[in-house]
Amino acid sequence: MKSTLEKIASFIVVIILPALVIYLTVHFGLKRNEPEEIKIALKSETTAQVDHSEFEILKQKFVNPKDVTAACLSCHNKRDDELMKSTHWLWEREAEIPGRGKVKIGKMNIHNNFCTGAQGNNGSCMRCHIGYGWEDKSFDFNDPTNIDCLVCHDKTDTYFKQKGMAGWPATEATATKEFPVPDYNYVAANVGYPDRDNCGVCHFYGGGGNNVKHGDLEEALFHTNRKVDVHMGEDGPNMVCVDCHEAPNHNIKGRSYTVGADNTNRLHCYECHTETPHNDYILDYHNNKIACQTCHIPVYAKVNATTLYWDWSAAGKRDPNGNPIKEYDADHNYSYLSIKGHFVFDNMVQPEYYWFNGTVNHFLRDDTIKQTPVQINSLFGDYADPNAKIWPVKVHRGRQAYDPVYNQLLSVKLFAHNKGEGAFWEDLEWEEAIRQGMEYNERPWSGEYDFIDTEVYWPLNHMVSVKEETLSCKDCHIREKGRLENLNDFYLPGRDYNKLLDYSGFAIIIFSLLGVIVHAILRIF
Amino acid sequence: MKYKKQYLYSKFERFWHWTQMLLVLLLTLTGFEIHGNYEIFGFETSVRLHSASAWSFMGLALLSIFWMFTSKQYINFIPTKNKLKEQVQYYTSGIFKGMPHPTHKTLFNKLNPLQRITYAGLLILIFPVQIITGIAYMYYHYPQNPIDAEGLTLAVYAHTLGAFMVVAFVIVHMYMTTTGYSVSANVKAMISGYEKEPEEGTAKEETKTQTDKH
Known part of the structure; x- marks a missing residue:
């Protein structure tokens, strides 16, 4: 009897209890909480809209859109003051580049490696300025009626700035079928909170075409689904830009990381999603060093292709008849344009990954080239930096004109209304285009030009994927060919080991x- | 043949041993998967199981420390030089000639001098290092938090080395269970609690063929 009891006791302590411990360990170990649901009242759905069709002042006969602005400001007083301090207006902002001090940077003065720079190409580039007629340096930044209220607040989708007109909509003299004269009374009667058409008309087409610049902002987002963008999907929350990019006093939150040196006025996922969005310790602590975007934007340019490479040195060729050439790749994206050079476009692109602490270095307009590829901007941060996280980045590589004697990037005049005015897009002649570009920008040029490799870094923020398509552990925690294989300043479990x-x-x-x-x-x- | 039968392993000790065996097995399997050596459970499952079994292991370790001191069983793990030489000679030559074990187990002398050194090493060096580096791994992720440790590389290397040592220990340990008076005697003792040992002077050759009549 005693021996039977002892056998039972042995069975319990040797089999049952250990098995129970393991069962409980596995059971609780594998438990994974569900994220909590986010309930946010969207600005675009909760902001009261006023019926502007009742206002007498908007029923007057408008010829010049500046009169519309004056009418707006007659009620919305002081809004002009707000706007005229904004980056949308100034195209530059004072910022402190770590190690370099305070600088004023923006489209006003920096190079890029797409169309290379706005100044001197105002007719074309300044179409996306929120003003009327920034044709040259004489533009009056202090005249409130130069502000274009309608481009952001038109809800009729009938108001457009005309191509090549430095921000002016079509007039009786310039109207075409594509750009008719806007019906100002109709547009003014239907103004409201900006929707994605208002923002997208510029921000989706930066760099001279759809999705050329960002890679994660493009015309497919006008109408999209959750799989492309979980926030903007019409089958999902159907959010518009300003639901996140709120604009108290016209100071829009969440400015671009690409043109902004210091880490201010950013917009963060945690503002809605909290700092522990997964409700799961292991996943949440990754956010110490991994930006949300890294796992949640596994791929960008999900619909239409984005530019990955742009080689200006190939530009300028003509066909045997002396006409400019256009060539397309298999996906019907430009692969060659005489006016712009050679392109590589792609869609469904896997980001590159870099440490990023929110601050950015910029190649300022008159900087001397010290390395190739020239870093048009570069993201600060490394593993040891407490503020740095790993970010997904679109890297756009290019090859553009520089002065081999002064070792500076060149400003080029690309746009003019007519042939023979020296613009590269009209005449396909580098020397005159550079001469005029440098002259407009009041910069010295040695008279020599060549082409140099450049890189620009665009941290990705949009086209957040549905959770089923986010990265999983083994995309990074893997010995070979993981997404982070180029980030080697820290020990990554699953990837790293000490050979010895x-x-x-x-x-x-x-x-x-x-x-x-x-x-x-x-x-x- | 006369046998000496003595109660060596209490219920707690046996529970501790077999639970720890399972936890070490789970920790090893998941640990080396996280290390990138193979795929069994999947990376995420391995990470979660590794953390969970680490917690169970630490809980069990606390219980065992409590037990060791209340039952004074810690005495078994204090290294001694007494008969160390004989024990080494036994494993390197005597065992092949069927010589008797130079030491004999009692409740407060369960471990031979070599075992004492090995277990003390395991309990004082390997396990604490695994636990401390493991906790660092789980909770001290990043260099700024709260003091700059410039990453966990050293802790990680120590943890990896400890893992290799544990595997080596398990291999030798499993083999050593076969060196009792019969191949299965030691394992049976850890199951029933009772160790049967031939009375003094009985040669090993004879005992090996004995079937258990008890």
């Missing part, structure tokens, strides 16, 4: 095995 240590460890195991085998053989024989 591992080889020694396996040697110890093999010697132990051999030792016991030899010992056993000697005992048997």
